[in-house]
Amino acid sequence: MVRESRLGALARLGLVLGHGHGEPLLARRSRRRLRRPPVARDRLRTAAETHPVKAKRRLAARIDRSPILGKPPRREAATVRHVNRTAAIGSVKQGYTDGTRRLASRYIGRLARTRVSPNALTTGGVLLCTAAAFAIPFEDRNELLFYWLAAGLFIAGSILDILDGALARQSDKATPLGEFLDSLSDRVSEGFVLAAIAFVFARVGDDVSVAICLAAVAGSFLVSYARAKAELIGLKGDVGIGSRAERVIVISSGLILAPLGVPLQWFIYLLAATAWLTVLQRILSVRKQLLRKEAHGFDQR
Numbered sequence: 001m002v003r004e005s006r007l008g009a010l011a012r013l014g015l016v017l018g019h020g021h022g023e024p025l026l027a028r029r030s031r032r033r034l035r036r037p038p039v040a041r042d043r044l045r046t047a048a049e050t051h052p053v054k055a056k057r058r059l060a061a062r063i064d065r066s067p068i069l070g071k072p073p074r075r076e077a078a079t080v081r082h083v084n085r086t087a088a089i090g091s092v093k094q095g096y097t098d099g100t101r102r103l104a105s106r107y108i109g110r111l112a113r114t115r116v117s118p119n120a121l122t123t124g125g126v127l128l129c130t131a132a133a134f135a136i137p138f139e140d141r142n143e144l145l146f147y148w149l150a151a152g153l154f155i156a157g158s159i160l161d162i163l164d165g166a167l168a169r170q171s172d173k174a175t176p177l178g179e180f181l182d183s184l185s186d187r188v189s190e191g192f193v194l195a196a197i198a199f200v201f202a203r204v205g206d207d208v209s210v211a212i213c214l215a216a217v218a219g220s221f222l223v224s225y226a227r228a229k230a231e232l233i234g235l236k237g238d239v240g241i242g243s244r245a246e247r248v249i250v251i252s253s254g255l256i257l258a259p260l261g262v263p264l265q266w267f268i269y270l271l272a273a274t275a276w277l278t279v280l281q282r283i284l285s286v287r288k289q290l291l292r293k294e295a296h297g298f299d300q301r
Contacts, residue, residue: 108163112171118178121164122185128157129189136196136255140203144259151255154193158248161186183224186244190220193251197268209265212272219275220247226282239285240278247271 132153138146165182168174198213223242230237254267
């Protein structure tokens with residue numbers, strides 16, 4: 001009797017776990033099928049051998065329509081592509097940033113042994129960029145000469161702007177006033193050059209480019225403001241593709257290539273787009289950091 005009762009219990013358990021052609025209920029709920037019977041496997045093998053292309057397409061379409069096999073790989077592939085693009089952009093940016101720092105470090109040691117102060121380099125950078133801004137409107141007399149002269153002066157002033165902060169750290173002469181002047185000089189230098197370019201556009205009646213140039217000025221200012229505000233509340237704010245170095249490269253490239261037939265407007269459009277995209281990136285980054293800290297009991301106030 002005991003043996004028969006156990007067999008009856010196992011039979012009832014089999015009725016609960018079994019459904020339709022003996023497929024377990026657990027397999028049905030997890031949307032997994034048992035291994036195909038030999039007839040189905042032979043049919044699939046025959047189709048693959050007879051019409052391999054059609055069988056491959058049919059199998060791929062079935063996998064794409066599958067709620068288990070199709071959707072997760074697509075999401076994962078999109079995520080992988082996004083991560084790869086972000087990593088590629090970050091590696092390129094990190095590459096030329098490190099290269100610039102290594103190049104600057106060769107001369108910082110020599111400057112640190114002299115009496116040159118970081119504030120002197122900051123002032124020199126502003127003066128060179130201001131001279132570049134005054135050279136740009138004379139492009140109507142000799143476009144090649146004055147555009148290239150402006151590009152050279154702007155690049156030289158931007159290099160001095162890089163060296164002043166490095167010199168202050170190397171010579172242990174960093175001061176709050178110097179940090180304030182360094183940040184302010186960046187905005188003044190870039191604003192003067194973009195204002196001169198806007199004047200050139202206005203002289204030829206290109207109102208759209210003037211508006212885009214003003215948008216680029218506003219975007220570049222907001223990029224720096226977003227970083228300063230983020231760091232003020234203890235967050236990281238230096239993310240994005242359009243930092244100071246990238247803007248210098250875009251403006252300088254436009255001034256160099258404009259006399260060779262490449263429209264300067266293209267570079268200003270690119271500058272405005274990257275500046276505002278960077279503002280959006282920093283807003284989203286700060287929001288993400290705040291939400292993460294709020295989840296750990298951080299008080300935003």
